[in-house]
Amino acid sequence: MNATDRTPADLLRSALAADPGRPLVTFYDDATGERVELSVATFANWVAKTANLLQGDLNAEPGDRLALLLPAHWQSAVWLLACASVGVVAEVGGDPAGADLVVSGPDTLEEAAACSGERVALALRPLGGRFPQPPAGFADYAVEVPGQGDRFAPFVPVDADGPGLVVGGEELSYAQLVGRAREDAAKLGLTAGSRTLSGLGYDTWDGLSAGLFAALATDGSVVLCRNLDRLSPEALTARTETERVTRTVA
Numbered sequence: 001m002n003a004t005d006r007t008p009a010d011l012l013r014s015a016l017a018a019d020p021g022r023p024l025v026t027f028y029d030d031a032t033g034e035r036v037e038l039s040v041a042t043f044a045n046w047v048a049k050t051a052n053l054l055q056g057d058l059n060a061e062p063g064d065r066l067a068l069l070l071p072a073h074w075q076s077a078v079w080l081l082a083c084a085s086v087g088v089v090a091e092v093g094g095d096p097a098g099a100d101l102v103v104s105g106p107d108t109l110e111e112a113a114a115c116s117g118e119r120v121a122l123a124l125r126p127l128g129g130r131f132p133q134p135p136a137g138f139a140d141y142a143v144e145v146p147g148q149g150d151r152f153a154p155f156v157p158v159d160a161d162g163p164g165l166v167v168g169g170e171e172l173s174y175a176q177l178v179g180r181a182r183e184d185a186a187k188l189g190l191t192a193g194s195r196t197l198s199g200l201g202y203d204t205w206d207g208l209s210a211g212l213f214a215a216l217a218t219d220g221s222v223v224l225c226r227n228l229d230r231l232s233p234e235a236l237t238a239r240t241e242t243e244r245v246t247r248t249v250a
Contacts, residue, residue: 006160007174008084027074031227049148050082058118062087067094069108072202087158091166181213194220199228199250210249
């Protein structure tokens with residue numbers, strides 16, 4: 001992390017330069033038993049491919065509004081950073097009918113179909129698997145993203161003071177997002193190497209911060225847990241020990 005970093009994409013670049021091999025996001029889904037661990041380098045590669053898809057194939061431009069209809073998931077984290085890399089405003093749980101693009105999970109396809117722009121669907125299957133049958137009117141993310149480039153450069157520099165994220169009805173610029181993430185990290189006592197376990201959803205700022213941005217702002221990592229309520233207290237204790245968690249937010 002550098003003091004001059006003003007966007008989430010800046011934070012990711014700094015993390016990649018400092019230690020590309022360290023874990024960044026470890027994801028659990030306690031409804032399916034899935035576990036995925038992404039190093040900084042692997043996460044950054046997914047972000048680059050997704051940003052290239054967004055800017056190239058989907059023709060997204062800085063200031064465009066993207067309705068993000070995804071739960072707390074490692075692929076949701078990838079999309080948030082891809083939007084920040086292009087300059088697209090991620091509206092978490094936003095109205096597809098008023099958005100330029102929509103990105104939907106399997107449970108919100110009917111709602112997402114109201115978007116008149118580009119539509120992308122994620123199956124959210126283990127290992128980033130594709131839909132058995134592609135949803136009509138949607139591009140299957142798992143089909144489209146593998147062939148994208150491993151490096152990304154925006155056509156237009158991202159304005160750190162421009163709109164970047166909408167969550168809970170509040171709009172934040174990228175610079176405000178980074179500043180708030182740093183403040184949250186300080187409140188949580190996070191430092192370089194901290195490992196935060198979060199069972200919060202991505203539908204609130206607290207969930208986004210604990211489950212991604214605060215860790216990214218402090219050279220830490222996150223253990224992101226979906227359906228954590230299905231885990232017994234004993235199993236949660238075991239996970240905390242196994243994953244070397246230093247802070248739990250659930």
